Amino acid sequence: xxxxxxxxxxxxxxxxxxxxSAIVRELHLRGPLSRSDLVAHTGLTRSAIRGLIGELVxxxxxxxxxxxxxxxxxxPSPIVHPEPRAAVVxxxxxxxxxxxxACVGFGGAIHALVRVDRPRAHVTLEEIVADLxxxxxxxxxxxxxxxLVGIGVAVAGIVRRTDGIVRQAPNLGWQDEPLGERxxxxxxQVPIAVAxxxxxxxxxxxxxxxxVDADDVIYLMGEVGVGxxxxxxxxxxxxxxxxxxxxxxxxxxxDGALCGCGSFGCWETEIGEGAMLLRAGRxxxxxxxxxxxxxxxxxxxxxxxxxxxGHVARWLGVGLATLINLLNPTLVVLGGVLARIHPLIAExxxxxxxxxxxxxxxxxxxxxxxxxxxxxxxLGAAELAFEPMLADPAARLAAVDRNPPVLASA
Amino acid sequence: xxxxxxxxxxxxxxxxxxxxSAIVRELHLRGPLSRSDLVAHTGLTRSAIRGLIGELVxxxxxxxxxxxxxxxxxxPSPIVHPEPRAAVVxxxxxxxxxxxxACVGFGGAIHALVRVDRPRAHVTLEEIVADLxxxxxxxxxxxxxxxLVGIGVAVAGIVRRTDGIVRQAPNLGWQDEPLGERxxxxxxQVPIAVAxxxxxxxxxxxxxxxxVDADDVIYLMGEVGVGxxxxxxxxxxxxxxxxxxxxxxxxxxxDGALCGCGSFGCWETEIGEGAMLLRAGRxxxxxxxxxxxxxxxxxxxxxxxxxxxGHVARWLGVGLATLINLLNPTLVVLGGVLARIHPLIAExxxxxxxxxxxxxxxxxxxxxxxxxxxxxxxLGAAELAFEPMLADPAARLAAVDRNPPVLASA
Numbered sequence: 001x002x003x004x005x006x007x008x009x010x011x012x013x014x015x016x017x018x019x020x021s022a023i024v025r026e027l028h029l030r031g032p033l034s035r036s037d038l039v040a041h042t043g044l045t046r047s048a049i050r051g052l053i054g055e056l057v058x059x060x061x062x063x064x065x066x067x068x069x070x071x072x073x074x075x076p077s078p079i080v081h082p083e084p085r086a087a088v089v090x091x092x093x094x095x096x097x098x099x100x101x102a103c104v105g106f107g108g109a110i111h112a113l114v115r116v117d118r119p120r121a122h123v124t125l126e127e128i129v130a131d132l133x134x135x136x137x138x139x140x141x142x143x144x145x146x147x148l149v150g151i152g153v154a155v156a157g158i159v160r161r162t163d164g165i166v167r168q169a170p171n172l173g174w175q176d177e178p179l180g181e182r183x184x185x186x187x188x189q190v191p192i193a194v195a196x197x198x199x200x201x202x203x204x205x206x207x208x209x210x211x212v213d214a215d216d217v218i219y220l221m222g223e224v225g226v227g228x229x230x231x232x233x234x235x236x237x238x239x240x241x242x243x244x245x246x247x248x249x250x251x252x253x254x255d256g257a258l259c260g261c262g263s264f265g266c267w268e269t270e271i272g273e274g275a276m277l278l279r280a281g282r283x284x285x286x287x288x289x290x291x292x293x294x295x296x297x298x299x300x301x302x303x304x305x306x307x308x309x310g311h312v313a314r315w316l317g318v319g320l321a322t323l324i325n326l327l328n329p330t331l332v333v334l335g336g337v338l339a340r341i342h343p344l345i346a347e348x349x350x351x352x353x354x355x356x357x358x359x360x361x362x363x364x365x366x367x368x369x370x371x372x373x374x375x376x377x378x379l380g381a382a383e384l385a386f387e388p389m390l391a392d393p394a395a396r397l398a399a400v401d402r403n404p405p406v407l408a409s410a
Numbered sequence: 411x412x413x414x415x416x417x418x419x420x421x422x423x424x425x426x427x428x429x430x431s432a433i434v435r436e437l438h439l440r441g442p443l444s445r446s447d448l449v450a451h452t453g454l455t456r457s458a459i460r461g462l463i464g465e466l467v468x469x470x471x472x473x474x475x476x477x478x479x480x481x482x483x484x485x486p487s488p489i490v491h492p493e494p495r496a497a498v499v500x501x502x503x504x505x506x507x508x509x510x511x512a513c514v515g516f517g518g519a520i521h522a523l524v525r526v527d528r529p530r531a532h533v534t535l536e537e538i539v540a541d542l543x544x545x546x547x548x549x550x551x552x553x554x555x556x557x558l559v560g561i562g563v564a565v566a567g568i569v570r571r572t573d574g575i576v577r578q579a580p581n582l583g584w585q586d587e588p589l590g591e592r593x594x595x596x597x598x599q600v601p602i603a604v605a606x607x608x609x610x611x612x613x614x615x616x617x618x619x620x621x622v623d624a625d626d627v628i629y630l631m632g633e634v635g636v637g638x639x640x641x642x643x644x645x646x647x648x649x650x651x652x653x654x655x656x657x658x659x660x661x662x663x664x665d666g667a668l669c670g671c672g673s674f675g676c677w678e679t680e681i682g683e684g685a686m687l688l689r690a691g692r693x694x695x696x697x698x699x700x701x702x703x704x705x706x707x708x709x710x711x712x713x714x715x716x717x718x719x720g721h722v723a724r725w726l727g728v729g730l731a732t733l734i735n736l737l738n739p740t741l742v743v744l745g746g747v748l749a750r751i752h753p754l755i756a757e758x759x760x761x762x763x764x765x766x767x768x769x770x771x772x773x774x775x776x777x778x779x780x781x782x783x784x785x786x787x788x789l790g791a792a793e794l795a796f797e798p799m800l801a802d803p804a805a806r807l808a809a810v811d812r813n814p815p816v817l818a819s820a
Contacts, residue, residue: 328649
C-alpha cells in the first residue's frame, strides 16, 4: 500500500477523540465486548481503555456488566455493552417499487422497520418527501428528541454526497432533485446524509452481512437498475464526488441495446431485471411477482426462462471478469434479483470467470449471494447516519453533557 | 468517506514515528521547504517541527539554511533541504523493448540513468537478472554501501507484491518467475520491491508528473501491452494481492480478438500498439520505429493510418466511459503510445465520452497526456524503493546512529 501524498502529522490532542472513535466503532459493529477484547481490537492500553470507557458510561452511551467468572486466573474482564437507546438513527429508502423507513439503535438493533409498495410510476420529489415523512412518523414515535443522532437515505439514483442532490435517477424520472435539502426542511434537528441504494447495500453487507472482515469486495445489486459498491482496502470507493461504483453502466456490449442513461450496451441492459424478464417473454415491468414466476419457471425447466437466466449468467461473467481484473477482490457479493437466481447460475458463472478473468486474480476470488436480503440498503442507510457519531463520539458526549438526561442512578 | 471497519486506536508512542514520516515525505515529494511550510503542510506545531528537524539534521537526512530576509516582519523561517546523497535507491525496469536502471536520491534527484534496447524475444529470468546486474554496476559506482536504502523494479507483467513473483508476463514469455528472489540474491544488502510497470508509471505521474495533487486518477499506459494504475482517494488501488489495475484486460468487445491472456476482446486487443500497427497495415512487432512512422503518416493525412488511430480513439472512449462511470475520477492520464497520439485523437475521444459516460461523472473529468515520458515507470520504481524509508524514517535514523557517518562538522 502506497501512503497518500498529503500525509498529515498527528497532534497529540486529537488522540483522545480518535481513540474514543475506535472504541465506539468496535462496539457498534461487533456488539458487547469485554475490556480485554477492546484492548485486542483497538491496540490501546488497558488503562487508556478504562478511562475512555468511564467517559462513555458517564455519557450514557455504554453500560458495563461483570462477566461470569471464567476458568482462567485473575479477575474476569467487564463486558461493555452499546446502549441501543442512547443514540438512534432514522433510515429511509426510495426504490423503484417501494418506500421504507427504520429506526436503528447504536449497536445495530432494529427498533422498528416498515416497507410499503409504491406504484412503479414517475413521481415528484414533493410527493416522495411527503410519503417519507408520513412513513417515518410512527417509526420515530417514542424516540426522544435528543436520542436521534442522524438520518440516512438510500435512493435508486446517482447522488452527490456533499449536498444530497440526486443527479440522475432514470427509473424514478428525476434529474438534479434536491432530496437532501427537502428532507432537511422536514427534519431540521439532525444531520441528513443521502447516498445511492447499491452503495449502501454494499456498505451493509460489508459491516453486518456476507462481506464482514473482507477488505476487497465487489457488491453488485441487480434490480430494475443494476448498481454496485466497491470496497477497496476496507474502504468504500466513492470517487471524487461520490458517483463511483456505477457498475451497471459499464459498457459490456458496445453494440448492445439503448440504456436509460443514454449510452448503449451498459451491463444493466444485459443483466437487469427488465432485460431478464423481456428475454423470457414476460413483461419487463412485472416487478417482484414476475421475477418470482420466472424463477419458478426456470426451476421447473421451462426453456425460455432457462435461456434468459443463462444469458444473465454469461454477461454477468463477462462484466465480473473485467471487474476482477481491474480490482483484484477476494469476494463478489450478489444482491437483489442476482442473489435470488445465484443457485441457478453459479456453475455457468464460474465457468465464464475461469475462461475470461486473469488467472492470478481469478483464483483468489469467491462469488456468493448477500446475507441481508431486501433490507440491505436500508440498513446501510442507518450505518451512513451513524457515521458522524462513530467518527467523533466526543462531540456526542459533549452534547449529552450540555443536556444531561435524567438518570435512574448516577 | 466511510472509515474502515477495523479502525485502530493510536498509541502515543507511535506519534513521533508518524510525525517524522509526515515531514520526510513532504521533503521528498516537494523539495526544500521552510519550517513554516512544514507547519502548514503537516498540521504539526512549530515546536514539534523544530525538535523533529533536529533529529533529521543529526541523522544527516536533511540540512538547514537561513532563508533570505523577506519583507515580512519577524525572523525568516529556516529552509529545510532533503540531502540527496544521504539515502539513494536503485530503480530497475524490464520492458518488452528495453532494460533501464537509475540511481535516485532522497528528494527525487536523478544521480544516474541508463536505458538499453533489447531484442523483442522471450528470454530466461537468469539472462534478465544478469543483464540488470551488469547495467546497475556503473550506476551504483561511488555509492557507499550504507547510502543505498532500497531497490525498486518495474516489470511488464502481473506481479505479486508480497514476494516479487511475476505471475503472468505474456509479452516476456514468463509465468510465475521469482524475479524478486533472484534480484535479492544479487543485491543482498537492501530490501527489494517489484511491481507492474504501469502501476509504477501511474505512481510517478501522481507524485511528480501530470497528476500531482489529484486524488482520483486513472493512469493508462499503452505499449505492447496496455496497463494502468488507479488512484483512489490519493491511494494506489492495489487489490487483495497487488494485481489490481489490469486495465488492459477489461473486456470491452466480447466478440473481439484473442488476447495474450487467453480471453477475447480485452482492451489491449483494440487499443494496444500491436493492434494499432496491424490495422494500419504495418508489422505489429515494429516497435518504436514503426510507431513513429505511423504517427508521421497520420499527421500527413494517410488514410489507413488515420483510420487506425480513429479506431483507437473510439475504443479508448468506450473503455474510459466504463472506467469513469466506475471510478468517478477527476483526471485521466495517458502514457506510452497513447500519450504520443493524444493530440491526434483528443477531439474524437471527447465526443465518445460525452455520448457514453454518465453526465455527473463525465463533466468533472479531464483527459491529458503524462508529463514524464518514457522514464515514468522507472521513476515510479524509485518511489516504490523509497517507500519503507518514507513510512518510517525513524528506522533509518537508528541505522545511521549505529554506523555514524563521518561528519564535516557536528
